Amino acid sequence: MNRTQSEKLHNEAVTHIVGGVNSPSRSYKAVGGGAPTVMAKAQGAYFYDVDGNKYIDYLAAYGPIITGHAHPHITQALTTAAQNGLLYGTPTEHEIKFAKMLKEAIPSMDKVRFTNSGTEAVMTTIRVARAYTGRIKMLKFAGCYHGHSDLVLVAAGSGPATLGTPDSAGVPKSIAEEVITVPFNDPERFIEAMDKWGDELAGILVEPIVGNFGMVEPNPGFLEVVHTHAKKHGTLVIYDEVITAFRFHYGAASTLLGFEPDLTALGKIIGGGLPIGAYGGKKEVMEQVAPNGPAYQAGTMAGNPASIQTGIACLEVLRAPGVYEELDRLGKLLEDGILAAAKQHQITITVNRIRGALSIYFTDEKVENYEQAEASDGEQFAHFFRLMLEQGINLAPSKYEAWFVTTAHTEQDIEETVKAVNHAFEKMAQ
Ligand code: PLP
Secondary structure, three states, X not given: OOOHHHHHHHHHHHHHOHHHOOOHHHOOHHHOOOOXXXXXXXXXXXXXXXXXOEEEEOOHHHOOOOOOEOOHHHHHHHHHHHHOOOOOOOOOHHHHHHHHHHHHHOOOOOEEEEEOOHHHHHHHHHHHHHHHHOOOEEEEEOOOOXXXXXXXXXXXXXXXXXXXXXXXXXXXXXXXXXXXXXXXXXXXXXXXXXXXXXXXXXXXXXXXXXXXXXXXXXXXXXXXXXXXXXXXXXXXXXXXXXXXXXXOOOOOHHHHHOOOOOEEEEEHHHHEOEOOEEEEEOHHHHOOEOOXXXXXXXXXXXXXXXXXXXXXXXXXXXXOOOHHHHHHHHHHHHHHHHHHHHHHHOOOOEEEEEOOEEEEEOOOOOOOOHHHHHHOOHHHHHHHHHHHHHOOEEOOOOOOOOEEOOOOOOHHHHHHHHHHHHHHHHHHHO
């Protein structure tokens, strides 16, 4: 595959843009380095790069593009929005319509506020939880990503119930120390942390189905333990559904799993491809937010007509009957094909799949927490990634990222992908 133009543009990009990318996960650092593929156009399930190569895309822009690229209904909504003015700085009727749609789909949210990104949404839920409880400390689960604010770029301390340490330069130790990090799917260590810190915790941040060290479901009973102990200590439960909302059904993972978090953070899919975030929750908690309450949150671009209207259009597409069943059917075809190829070529993998979202780990262990995902073979993944790219299959360049099937993928796309997986595994087995 000729990648000359991608390489040329990347060389130019690095002289102007840090690392040549505007988000570190887009670099190929985790898969051996080199120029990331520079894309020129995206249509349906396909990407076209600047060298004229075509790819079947499973990156889906890290999740938002669940309806495929350039979906006509979303494109039309954006065109109409642009024709009527992109930004008002005043309330619009569209915001009300969208807030109602989100509330109907996610019954735990009595009130909603729009932001510009998932990072902002999560960051604000923490502020609101702190305002509501009058407490400072937070608890999160190891390996879960909640955006890039100081408050959540925190790694686990040395023990299960110790204070966190900064996971990025520039994050003050004092902020990281307000966050307790425990392993996902480990009720004992969670309870140990709650016994120690529970009465000081404002909130527990949970990805109810993890999307950031591959796709990982909560083990039966784990979220019950989280909710029970949160209630016991007067701690709010915050679901970060930036990846999961509208991913597996028309609504949030909370509804699917049968829980009612106090606050929910949203993003990605609900913008239909434009920048967005939102958060919402119980009325008495949300009443903390300015102008009604003392917790300040604002945004010049928040609730902008374009993001709101593309978001509405995206949910309209997803609301059609059969959408999630088809994502599940294609996801299963893909999973079955990958597993059969692995068996044929004696490649050891674990696949985690929930409907149209899946991840492959090069390991013979089950993956239920970050440690297990971390222990999977990164070099094998990097080799696999390159072999797939070479055959025109675009995956996220990290062993921790999921594959997303979209409504634009067809059975033929899946068959072609499985063929490429077979070829990649054959080469890897040599
Ligand atoms: N929360 C989760 C679970 C995410 O996966 C992400 C982004 O990947 C975020 C929050 C941050 O969202 P954004 O990138 O829109 O700021």
